[in-house]
Amino acid sequence: MLREKSFLFKLTLAGFIVISALGIGWISISWYFLSAAGDAVKIGNLSDQALIDMLQMRKAEKNFLLRDVLNADFFVEGSNSPSIQLHKKHLTDLQTQIAALQRLLPEEQRVEIDRLKQEVDVYTSDFNELVNSYRRLGLPAVEALPLSERVALAREIGASVESMEPVLNVTLRPYARDLARSSQRDLFIAQISILVIGVIAGGYFFHKLGSMLLRPLSVMAGNAEAIARGDLTQPDLVETSDEIGQLATAFNRMARSLRTLLSESKVLTGEVDAASGEIAVGAQQQLTSLNETASSLNEITATAEEFKATMQEFADRARAVQEAAVETSRRASEGRMLTQDSAARIEQVRTNSQSAGESVLDLSDQMQRIGEITATVNEVAEQTKLLALNASIEAARAGENGRGFAVVATQVRELANQSKQSAVRIESLISATQKSMEAVVSRIREGGRLSESSAEIVRRVSDAFEEIVEAIEQTTEAMKQINAGARQQEQGVTELVASISQIDAASKQSVAAAETTQNSILGIEQRIQALNASSSRFQL
Structure with missing residues (x-):
């Protein structure tokens, strides 16, 4: 009692x-x-x-x-x-x-x-x-x-x-x-x-x-000292129901709760440790993929810069061809006026015809160069299509982060198709112009050989000049279109380079974020290991 x-x-x-x-x-x-x-x-x-x-x-x-x-x-x-x-x-x-x-x-x-x-x-x-x-x-x-x-x-x-x-x-x-x-x-x-x-x-x-x-x-002091040393296997001792007995009961409940908490903590820390290990592996893989993506973006950026420079050169040459065509048209008009002014000046006409023949030969050479440029534009368009295809593939690999890049790559591919079509039209015009040039040269040579029949030659030369002016006008119009397409192509390439630069910056930020995540996971693993070391000294 x-x-x-x-x-x-x-x-x-x-x-x-x-x-x-x-x-x-x-x-x-x-x-x-x-x-x-x-x-x-x-x-x-x-x-x-x-x-x-x-x-x-x-x-x-x-x-x-x-x-x-x-x-x-x-x-x-x-x-x-x-x-x-x-x-x-x-x-x-x-x-x-x-x-x-x-x-x-x-x-x-x-x-x-x-x-x-x-x-x-x-x-x-x-x-x-x-x-x-x-x-x-x-x-x-x-x-x-x-x-x-x-x-x-x-x-x-x-x-x-x-x-x-x-x-x-x-x-x-x-x-x-x-x-x-x-x-x-x-x-x-x-x-x-x-x-x-x-x-x-x-x-x-x-x-x-x-x-x-x-x-x-x-007894409670001894148990508390044992618990402080990590031994939680002490038995429960409650002999009285007074305040000390109530304290002993509360102490026993605390010890049991501590044992339960430490047991759950060990299980949870083990699960968290395993999960953090998996997260660390995933973060490492993500970091590797992001580094590879960044390298690919650097290569794409360099290629786009080269393509941009090529397109700028192509636009400059197209502008030069257009200017040459305008000049040729002006000279052909002058020749036609000379043939119409005086039949008596056949020698002058012949001389002018020879000059015109030389100009036509020069124009033929320029047309040849335009053809080469057009072939280059065609090759650039093919390469651009390949680059756009590769960019679409890389954007698909990047997932949500590469969606904008995929849109830009699609536009670049469309521009490349337009450039190729324009190049095909230019080749056809240049081919027609070259044929016309050949006819002019043939006629000029024939006029030189048949200087006696200068009137006929002048008439034919006048007709030929009419055709030349028409062809040059067509060539000038085609060159305008080529120049406009080149400018549009250059603008698209500039936008492509800017988009790739933005994607590259975002990729670098993703790499930095992945490195930060990996470092955080490593810190979590270290803290979990320290927590496991602290929990392991308790005997349950």
């Missing part, structure tokens, strides 16, 4: 028991010695009162012997004088005091009181005998006795009583005083002894009680 009480109740009960025992002992010892001190006081008072009664009795005795014995009333049958009555009263009181002293005094001191009682009895007997003897003598005989004889007789009777005074003054009063002092001293010593014994006994009792009550705390 005591184990079910609270810790405060146990301490209160223990304190009450100790204080009660100490109080009972204190009161008992105090009562004993105070009783002894009271007896000493009573002995002193009784001794004083006995001495007073003895003196009063002696005084009454003297009054009787000196005064009442000469009174006639004394001799009347059945009467007593006032002195005898007073003497009897004090004698009775004295006997009462002696009887009380016999009860209070110890055995060694009772001898004197017994002797005193015997002397009082002898005195009483002698005094009564004296009173009776005086009555028998009668008043005349008593009056005849001398005063000195009566005084001597009183002294003889009171001799035994006077021996009681030393017993009362010398023996009993010092004894009472010593007994009172001894009782006080013994009371003080006993109280101090009780206090010391009570303190020692209380300390021992509280030590045992504290050891009993605080033993669960010691």
Whole structure:
């Protein structure tokens, strides 16, 4: 039942028991010695009162012997004088005091009181005998006795009583005083002894009680120290239902919760460690893929830059061809005007025809170069289509991040197709122009050989110039289209380069983000390993 009480109740009960025992002992010892001190006081008072009664009795005795014995009333049958009555009263009181002293005094001191009682009895007997003897003598005989004889007789009777005074003054009063002092001293010593014994006994009792009550705390302290060292296998110890028992129960619940938490933590850290390892492998693969993509983008960027430079050169050459065609058209117009001005100036016409033939030959060479440029444009368009195809493939590999790049690659492929179609048309126009040039050259040569028939030649040359002007106009128009296509192609390539640059920048950011992710995963793995190391030192 005591184990079910609270810790405060146990301490209160223990304190009450100790204080009660100490109080009972204190009161008992105090009562004993105070009783002894009271007896000493009573002995002193009784001794004083006995001495007073003895003196009063002696005084009454003297009054009787000196005064009442000469009174006639004394001799009347059945009467007593006032002195005898007073003497009897004090004698009775004295006997009462002696009887009380016999009860209070110890055995060694009772001898004197017994002797005193015997002397009082002898005195009483002698005094009564004296009173009776005086009555028998009668008043005349008593009056005849001398005063000195009566005084001597009183002294003889009171001799035994006077021996009681030393017993009362010398023996009993010092004894009472010593007994009172001894009782006080013994009371003080006993109280101090009780206090010391009570303190020692209380300390021992509280030590045992504290050891009993605080033993669960010691056990909990040992368990806590073991848990601090990593040993969570300590058994649950709950012996009481008081506050310490409640603390032990809470401590046991905490230890069980800690064991459960550490077990779950080990499982979770193992799962997180495995997952982080897989994530790290995936991040490494992603980083490798991003690095490869970045390298491919660098190559694509370099190729696009080269293609851009080629397209710029192509546009410049197309512009030069257009300017040459305009110049040729102007010269052909002038030749036609010269042939129409004067047939007489055939020589001049022939010379001009030769010049025109040379110009046509130069134009043929330029057309040949235009054909070569057109072939180059065609090859560039084919390469552009291949690059756009490769860019689409890489964009498909890049997934969501390469969607914009795929759109740009598709546009580049369309521009390449347009460039190829324009190049085919230019080749066909150049072929027609070259054929026209060949015809002009043939006619000019024929005009040179047939200078006699200059009119016919001039007419034919005029017709030829008409055809040349028309062909050159067509060539000029075609060159305008080629120039516009080249400019459009150049603009598309510029946009392609810008898009590739943006994709390259995004790829670099992705690489940096992947490296950061990989570093974070490595940090997580290190922390998980440290957590596993910390958890492994606990025994579950």
